[in-house]
Amino acid sequence: MVSSANHKLLRVENLVLHFRTTVGTVQAVDGIDFELDSNRAVVILGESGCGKTSLAKAILRLLPRNVEKYTGKVYLNGVDIMALNDEEFRQNIRWVGISLVPQAAMNSLNPVIRVGDQVAEPAIVHLGIKKAEAWNLAKQMFQHVGVPEDFLYRYPFELSGGMRQRVAIAMALVTSPSLIVLDEPTSALDLLTQANIFNVLKRIKKELGTSFILITHDIATSSELADEVAIMYAGQIVEVGHAKDFFPKPLHPYAEMLMASVPRLRQDQDPEFIVGQPPSLINLPTSCRFAPRCPKRFSKCDQDPPMIEKDGRKVKCWLYA
Ligand SMILES: Nc1ncnc2c1ncn2[C@@H]1O[C@H](COP(=O)(O)OP(=O)(O)O)[C@@H](O)[C@H]1O
Ligand code: SF4
Numbered sequence: 187m188v189s190s191a192n193h194k195l196l197r198v199e200n201l202v203l204h205f206r207t208t209v210g211t212v213q214a215v216d217g218i219d220f221e222l223d224s225n226r227a228v229v230i231l232g233e234s235g236c237g238k239t240s241l242a243k244a245i246l247r248l249l250p251r252n253v254e255k256y257t258g259k260v261y262l263n264g265v266d267i268m269a270l271n272d273e274e275f276r277q278n279i280r281w282v283g284i285s286l287v288p289q290a291a292m293n294s295l296n297p298v299i300r301v302g303d304q305v306a307e308p309a310i311v312h313l314g315i316k317k318a319e320a321w322n323l324a325k326q327m328f329q330h331v332g333v334p335e336d337f338l339y340r341y342p343f344e345l346s347g348g349m350r351q352r353v354a355i356a357m358a359l360v361t362s363p364s365l366i367v368l369d370e371p372t373s374a375l376d377l378l379t380q381a382n383i384f385n386v387l388k389r390i391k392k393e394l395g396t397s398f399i400l401i402t403h404d405i406a407t408s409s410e411l412a413d414e415v416a417i418m419y420a421g422q423i424v425e426v427g428h429a430k431d432f433f434p435k436p437l438h439p440y441a442e443m444l445m446a447s448v449p450r451l452r453q454d455q456d457p458e459f460i461v462g463q464p465p466s467l468i469n470l471p472t473s474c475r476f477a478p479r480c481p482k483r484f485s486k487c488d489q490d491p492p493m494i495e496k497d498g499r500k501v502k503c504w505l506y507a
């Protein structure tokens with residue numbers, strides 16, 4: 187595969203993934219653009235049902251049967267991976283280029299296989315190496331994710347949730363991908379374990395130079411790892427920019443409200459709830475998709491706003507036109 191130091195690690199252009207259902211088309215991913223450099227982490231935030239998992243699946247081409255539309259460009263190191271056939275994609279991209287820690291990964295480990303074998307397997311299958319070498323790699327990955335070496339010989343039920351999640355991350359790492367997509371890696375874990383998992387990711391980023399797409403609800407904890415932030419609403423990105431600009435001052439009204447919904451330990455104010463629900467992805471309004479819930483809407487919001495550049499950030503809101 188051709189690649190060049192001049193290229194971004196990942197560039198996603200107008201990515202669309204729609205599903206066919208008996209009640210209509212679900213526009214789960216509806217024209218997503220973003221890019222990511224090497225050794226950077228983008229955190230993707232948004233309420234349930236806004237298309238985050240579908241975006242991860244679209245990037246990794248893990249598609250269900252009822253796909254109605256799957257279009258756009260995804261470049262990895264400058265190579266258009268949407269143009270590859272399924273076999274080329276499976277051989278060159280999945281696992282070795284980009285790997286996934288799926289939603290609820292820690293509960294998806296095979297209960298009757300030792301975790302060492304489970305972590306070694308992708309290396310055997312996708313790197314074509316022998317079992318002993320793959321176990322060696324698995325051992326190294328356990329060091330990176332902070333799991334004691336002798337746990338390689340254990341079964342999943344012998345590990346805590348946090349340890350199983352570290353094993354799932356080790357499995358995604360063992361093929362040395364340049365990018366790992368993690369879909370809610372800390373949901374269902376207690377606060378301390380969540381923080382430990384984010385520390386593991388920080389360490390991997392530093393030690394191995396890996397990039398991350400991190401889908402999460404843990405806005406506060408993930409902010410320490412994030413280099414970039416993308417806010418998703420109703421199948422689209424409504425704000426994207428550097429984390430250092432975003433966290434002190436989100437621009438999009440939805441992003442502001444998401445941030446205000448985070449409980450703060452040292453403040454008297456209660457977190458604010460976002461009133462109403464995200465729209466159905468089947469019948470989307472022709473107005474700004476957030477308009478029915480937006481406290482700042484005005485006459486112009488009857489039309490769908492374009493993505494607007496504002497001080498090096500991008501925001502899909504008429505307030506910044
Ligand atoms: N295979 C599918 N067929 C039909 N609808 C789907 C399918 N997969 C996901 N959806 C719908 O797409 C929308 C976005 O889902 P998802 O990507 O899982 O959101 P999130 O991860 O942000 O919670 C939801 O309305 C969900 O029900
Ligand atoms: S475009 Fe209008 S309705 Fe949409 S987020 Fe901005 S102010 Fe609110």
Ligand SMILES: [Mg+2]
Nearest residue numbers: 238239240289
């Ligand atoms: Mg999801």
